[in-house]
Amino acid sequence: MIKEMAARRAIVAIGIDPGIAAVGFGVVRTREGSLELIAHGCIQTESSVPMGKRLAHIFNEIKRLLQQYAPDVGGIEELYFFRNVSSAFPVAEARGVIRLAFEEANIELMQHTPNAIKKSVTGSARADKLQVQEMVRILLGMKEIPKPDHAADALAAAICTLHSIGPAGYTL
Incomplete structure (x- = not known):
């Protein structure tokens, strides 16, 4: 499927920053060798609402986004080690419903390590959060760093996904 996408003149990717209180999303298109911002934001949930x-x-909102933007591919940060296991479980559950939404929509969801995302966006796997956000701003021609942070992280995942298909926003 990736080779088929690489042959296209334009590819739309949606990046997801998984969480339970806030799920960031960012939609980016590569066209004629450049990256173009389509949309970004957050899906919010209230802690007073039961987990189910x-x-x-989250599941329904991801499905709605996939229908609205019809991405060719998705990108999500891999679940990394948490010091507090109790905080990892809700994120893992959110990742599960996100993956299910992509599966039902028949859209490939590529997983990237945090270091791969940083390196893809900034050139350094050791970049800090502000460096990643600033490079997202530059790469997408934005006037300000994207807000909230979860949306900026999702845009970075979308950019990483597009770079993994073709370098620097160019399709192969």
Whole structure:
């Protein structure tokens, strides 16, 4: 599927920054060798709402985004080591419903390590959060760093996904 996408003149990728309180999303298109911002934002859930309802909300919103933007591919940060296991479980559950939404929509969801995302966007796997956000701003021609942070992280995942298909926004 990746080779088929690489032959296209334009590819739309949606990046996801998984969480339970806030799920960031960012939609980016590569066209004629440049990256173009389509949309970004966050899906919010309230801590007072039961977990099952929060997960259902995330699932339904991801499905809605996939229908609205019809991306060719998605990108998500791999679940990395958490010091506090109790905080990792809700994120893992959110990732599960996100992956299910992509599967039902028949859209490939590529997973990237945090270091791969940083390196793809900044050139350094050791870049800090502000460096990644500033490079996202530059690469997408934005006047300001994208807000909130979860949306900026999702845009970085989308850019990494496009770079993994073709270098620097160019399709192969």
